[in-house]
Amino acid sequence: MENEGLNGWIRDGLYYHPHLFGGVILTAALVGLSTSYFGGIKVPSLHYFGSEIFPKRRHARRRVRVYMDGCFDLMHYGHANALRQAKALGDELVVGVVSNEEIVANKGPPVLSMEERMALVSGLKWVDEVIPNAPYAITEDFMKLLFCEYKIDYIIHGDDPCLLPDGSDAYALAKKAGRYKQIKRTEGVSSTDIVGRILSYSKDTLENGNTNDSCINNVCQSQAESTHISQFLPTSRRIVQFSNGKSPAPNSRIVYIDGAFDLFHAGHVEILKKARELGDFLLVGIYSDQTVSEHRGRGHPIMHLHERSLSVLACRYVDEIIIGAPWAITKDMITTFNITLVVHGTIAERASRPGRSEADPYAVPKSMGIFQLLKSPKDMTTSIIAQRIAANHEAYIKRNAKKTESEKKYYAEKKYVVDE
Template identity: 75%
Template sequence: MDYESNSWIWEGVYYYPHLFGGLMVTAALLGLSTSYFGVIGVPSLPLPCSWYNLGKKKKTGKRRVRVYMDGCFDLMHYGHANALRQAKALGDELVVGLVSDEEIVANKGPPVLSMDERLALVSGLKWVDEVITDAPYAITETFLNRLFHEYNIDYVIHGDDPCLLPDGTDAYAAAKKAGRYKQIKRTEGVSSTDIVGRIMSSLKEQKICEDRNGTDVKPQEECQSKVSHISQFLPTSRRIVQFSNGKGPGPNARIVYIDGAFDLFHAGHVQMLKRARELGDFLLVGIHSDETVSENRGNHYPIMHLHERSLSVLASRYVDEVIIGAPLEITKDMVCPRFCIICISFKLLAIVIGVLTCTHHSFFSIYFTLFFITTNFSRVLK
């Protein structure tokens, strides 16, 4: 009787090992977790149901979107900068393809600037993360695959203006076919062709006036008037904000000031601004007015409008802020915080003066040759 009354004990001894073994096998198949209870070292059995993880956000790093935009970028201007700004807004990292000199000659004619000059200009923009040199003018399927696999490009970007090859086909047909093409709006009012036209017009008018100086024609009446090649482009406050860093100097920032015309922004300007920025923590750039430039360089200058020049400088990765229409001479008002808001924000530590020289063989060969710092403001204040 005793044996029969305790039979459930013996049955348990028989079945429990099987039950325990089954649980262990199940746990092994599903996998053990140590994070369910929130304590390391406490094993738990994760639920196999997919709905269990719906409310849980995976802590995986989001892949950065890389976009690609190519171009000749000859005679770099604010339109180029705005295009690259828009392209960068479509991704996290912007890779720029710089078309080779040979490709430009074959498709558009000889470039004005060399590859090295164009590379300095493009890489000096604040929105550019990487540059691919000697890129092809047309994006073929072979180059497109290289972009996707070697450079991890997600999308190819171009403006809404047509880009046709000499045979009339679309240069971006392969990217569009692959479904990896995105389009941005072209900046109206400026182009490299337009700038070349302004330069030629300025040189022609200058030559005519120089020739008339030796004749009976009164050059003062016909040559002193402001020339008409200057663009009437006026930026909106929104465009200026888009180009701006949006940050002022810190409380203990070393602020460096440099000014100039910065007409036809070129590689020499980039190098100058880079070296100026290395001297402090915040670079403030003064852009001379059109009237100031004309008075000092001649009635046929500047080629670029004040606001065009300001945007070109503001697009530089080395520039933190600009003063549009800055005076030629540094005044006490610009340094002393008693007179204007600008000077309250910009307490200058150093004034950097660049000496520019122009070589005879190239209209664009203006190079920065010398830097010096003066902390004796009495030498420059008027």
């Protein structure tokens, strides 16, 4: 007991007063060379400090938890990149999904339901926890909840302004508390822009799949003339940032699924999750813009190839993608990628335009006995989302007009951010 008390005194001295205690021990060790000074006092040896005292007092660094919120309506690669940047500022990322009521009050009607938006956010590889029905503005009560219950260290938002209807900053309290951090907005895309693209297509095309040039209440243009053409400039660095960076093991069971994956939605997330559960590695083929247009008609795809590729690559269930995958799967392709199983969902867009007949794109894997039809967990397609917007186009035109002005102001005043 006496020796244990001495050891405890030594440990506490080292931990709380390392410099002072170190000087005392060094002095004692030097003086202790003469046994006449220290009689029966035992001065601990150096190896004792390393093997006993330090390990018992060494504490692991507490993980930093960061919070980011958003509407996440019409999820796109800009949302994904924002959350990727937010995660890089901490160890764990908690995401708040704003309630439908708050979106209506501050921005206008959402396109997707809370359940659909939750599925999209939860499906991103950088998200650790999701809070449903979060407020649009960081109130004092909600900030206390984040700090106390969710143990949040920092609240994150992009460098574009987020203003309430009265013109005040939605993150003013977080900034005042010194617990706010900012990330760079992803250039070239926004939910407003995507809604604008959809509104630019004809109502007849969205609802019936026809290819005439009629417009929604005469307010749209043809796709070629649309002012909502994507401004996204893809880079190899962005693809690397989104990628898992891993290859399949030699004996991995590789599952392949393909599609357009346009307007990435909850149905896509759920079918990709189901496909991933069938193997060790999920390879996703994404059709080129030309292929999608040939098989689905004018106005498709709404998002171009690189935008769709990043949205799919951001999904936590996806290991690798083929950018510009062929429509028909060949034996050579199966051999090249060592594909074990090819799957396809039961819910999908119409495969071809009316009056067009073509060979089965899955004929080869079917003949090899490696094809499986998966029952889609959700009855959701890109056209269903587009139809929601077309059916309520007046409200979305009004919403977009307001948002477009704020986005023009942002781009006019934006400054380059060095690190992203």
